[in-house]
Amino acid sequence: MPDVIVVGGGIIGLTAAVRLQEAGLDVVVWSKEPPERTVSSVAAAVWYPTRTEFNPRIRAWGLETYEEFTRQAAAGVPGLLIRQTRNVGNVDSLWWAPPGLSQGQEEVRFAAPLAEMSVYLPWLAARVSIERREVRSLDDALRDAPVVVNATGLAARELAGDPAVFPARGQIVLVRNPGIEESVRASGFYVHPRSADVVLGGTWDENEWDLTPDPEVRERILAGTAALVPALSGAEVLGDRVGLRPCRRGGPRVEREGSVVHAYGHGGAGMTLSWGSAAEITRLVQKVS
């Protein structure tokens, strides 16, 4: 019997499993979907706490994650890039500011870690023992391990009986990278260049569950982002992606409840908060066992 079962193989479950294993625990991840089918795989996965409200705990997770991604990128972990980033507008509420952020009158600039999830998630998954398994309730996992981490994202709405959990649908467009490196975020649109493509976004539609890309939204994103970064005009479109961000009124829930450590509700900032959450999940698991 493992010491811990982590239910959920997205960015939150996988980073938690890695940290738990490093703490000397015997860990197994159960995931309904392979990493490439999770919401985490759709993420632009740029470090920035999108639509996340300040609280000291969240700030600490964000900064710990920033440091960890910076360290991993320097160590050559596959799928990680550091991109110079401009946030245009929104220069007032900078509680999240990472080291080295510079503030102008109309924009802030900082170096942002970016994870190419098609590479980074498999790299994480290869570090842990992962099984394709769907639970109908968290008790299914509690029968096989004394402690269970509930990192099921949006599915926690049912599995934890938490009505505060809701989806925020996000649609993005991928285009071939015409040679840009700077990432830009402005009201309504963002441009995140990766090694071969560029993520153009995006939408935030609360309580929308439809996973079908909307062609009108694609055209709006292409026009808005080309106005922001003219080098994108006419870039070859590679495809659309849609994902449902696992949001929660009141913010993420990383909390122990008996033999279960809940870890869900990271909304639009799961990558940004991942390694910091993972450290807290590990502390909570160690308290339980």
Ligand SMILES: Cc1cc2nc3c(=O)[nH]c(=O)nc-3n(C[C@H](O)[C@H](O)[C@H](O)COP(=O)(O)OP(=O)(O)OC[C@H]3O[C@@H](n4cnc5c(N)ncnc54)[C@H](O)[C@@H]3O)c2cc1C
């Ligand atoms: C378009 C878009 C852009 C984004 N951009 C960014 C960004 O730039 N930066 C950032 O930080 N965040 C971004 N996000 C948000 C980020 O994707 C999420 O916060 C993050 O993926 C949440 O991770 P998670 O592990 O909690 O959930 P998920 O990735 O959804 O993983 C949940 C896991 O639980 C498993 N599961 C569910 N039910 C069961 C069950 N019954 N039994 C077993 N397993 C189960 C699933 O199979 C999956 O493995 C973006 C999201 C979208 C949609």
